[in-house]
Amino acid sequence: METRLVTVDREHLRETMPAEAAELLREGELVAFPTETVYGLGGDALRPDAARRIYAAKGRPSDNPLIVHIADTDALPVLARDIPEGAWELAERFWPGPLTMILHKQPSVPDATTGGLPTVAIRMPSDPVAAMLIRESGVYIAAPSANASGRPSPTCAEHVYEDLQGRIPMIIDGGSVPIGLESTIVDLTGEIPLILRPGFITIEEIRSVLPTTEYDPAVIRRVKDDTIVARAPGMRYRHYAPKGELTIFEGDLAKVVARVQAEAEAKAAQGYRVAVLASEETKDRYHGLTVRSVGDREEEATVATHLFATLREFDRMGAEYIFGESFPEAGVGQAVMNRLMKAAGYRIVEV
Numbered sequence: 001m002e003t004r005l006v007t008v009d010r011e012h013l014r015e016t017m018p019a020e021a022a023e024l025l026r027e028g029e030l031v032a033f034p035t036e037t038v039y040g041l042g043g044d045a046l047r048p049d050a051a052r053r054i055y056a057a058k059g060r061p062s063d064n065p066l067i068v069h070i071a072d073t074d075a076l077p078v079l080a081r082d083i084p085e086g087a088w089e090l091a092e093r094f095w096p097g098p099l100t101m102i103l104h105k106q107p108s109v110p111d112a113t114t115g116g117l118p119t120v121a122i123r124m125p126s127d128p129v130a131a132m133l134i135r136e137s138g139v140y141i142a143a144p145s146a147n148a149s150g151r152p153s154p155t156c157a158e159h160v161y162e163d164l165q166g167r168i169p170m171i172i173d174g175g176s177v178p179i180g181l182e183s184t185i186v187d188l189t190g191e192i193p194l195i196l197r198p199g200f201i202t203i204e205e206i207r208s209v210l211p212t213t214e215y216d217p218a219v220i221r222r223v224k225d226d227t228i229v230a231r232a233p234g235m236r237y238r239h240y241a242p243k244g245e246l247t248i249f250e251g252d253l254a255k256v257v258a259r260v261q262a263e264a265e266a267k268a269a270q271g272y273r274v275a276v277l278a279s280e281e282t283k284d285r286y287h288g289l290t291v292r293s294v295g296d297r298e299e300e301a302t303v304a305t306h307l308f309a310t311l312r313e314f315d316r317m318g319a320e321y322i323f324g325e326s327f328p329e330a331g332v333g334q335a336v337m338n339r340l341m342k343a344a345g346y347r348i349v350e351v
Contacts, residue, residue: 003165005157007173013128021170022137025050030057032146032160033133034174035125037098037183037200038153038308039160040069040143041168042133045079048112051142057167060149065115066142067100067183068122071134079120079140081106086210087188093209096126098179098200102187113142123183129174145182146171152240152308152343155180159312180305181335186213195219198335200304219338240343242311244275244319248344250326251351257285259351260323264289267321275314277324279303290317300332307339 009016021031028050030043041057043050045068055062068079073091076083080103087101105120114120125131134141145153148163157173164171184199186206193213195203206213247263249256260276268274268289276291280302283293294310295302314322324344329337341348 001166004170025137025139030168032171035130036127037179039146041146042141042143045113045140045142048110051112058149063115066113066144069141069143070124071131079109084188089209095124098183100183100185152311155309198338202331240339243315244322246322246344247347248324248326248340249349249351255351256325257282264323272320273318275319275322303336304332
């Protein structure tokens, strides 16, 4: 299969948006497109065959649910039933934006889209390209991240092409995404709201609307525990991982830098290709090593924006071992560390 890469001009979106993209979706085919979080791999959410194509293209287990993307809140009762008042309150506050809500699904939503679960994940993206694609196609778009399963999520069209070339018919290139981490997922089907995946919208922001919100235990664990099963898209399997072995070091920052320097030097001396994931504050403290800054420790959003792209850059370098710093877990930092811990397979060293 030939994969077409079509660039859109955000200043002239209507004129440059490929009409074929909407047609492909209506036919049950797949289109990758940008959102404000990461690039998504879209198919008609109400067609089981489209869901199966998504799983096949990604190499994703078919019991891993997909997020359904909508363009307006009128779609909520079409896709979900028994919608609590809290869902409408969250939608009013955070939609369109990087928030996904888990609700009881309507029978019209196929099990192929929900991974066999009786619930459906729904969000309304704020990216104009995504919004236009949903409206122009006339379908609700099921869209996980547009990467090969387990790989770092794509934050630009080149990442999508790298993973899915020859597997899907079209990629819409809308440039680099602004957020860089997947949406926050909150489950509203139980007695209390549960965050199943942290993202750009923090638990503090969710609690400003729904004060009883808590984290799912699978989100905040710091060690690998196969007895705790995450219930959200992208959280049930090894995910976000570079090809090299990633280890995260946490503790006093000066001691972390010294330990990372020593560990990296030792592996390099053995002949391995080694890289260091650092911050703006520490990048110049390392010597004789390949170092990349992922962002500013005081501005967690910058780390979120560059994290996945940096992990992919390490892959292009051929890094066999990656030694990384931890980041503060306040605010967006919770989402950053969640992704880093999963990418590292919970290899975390206390210094």
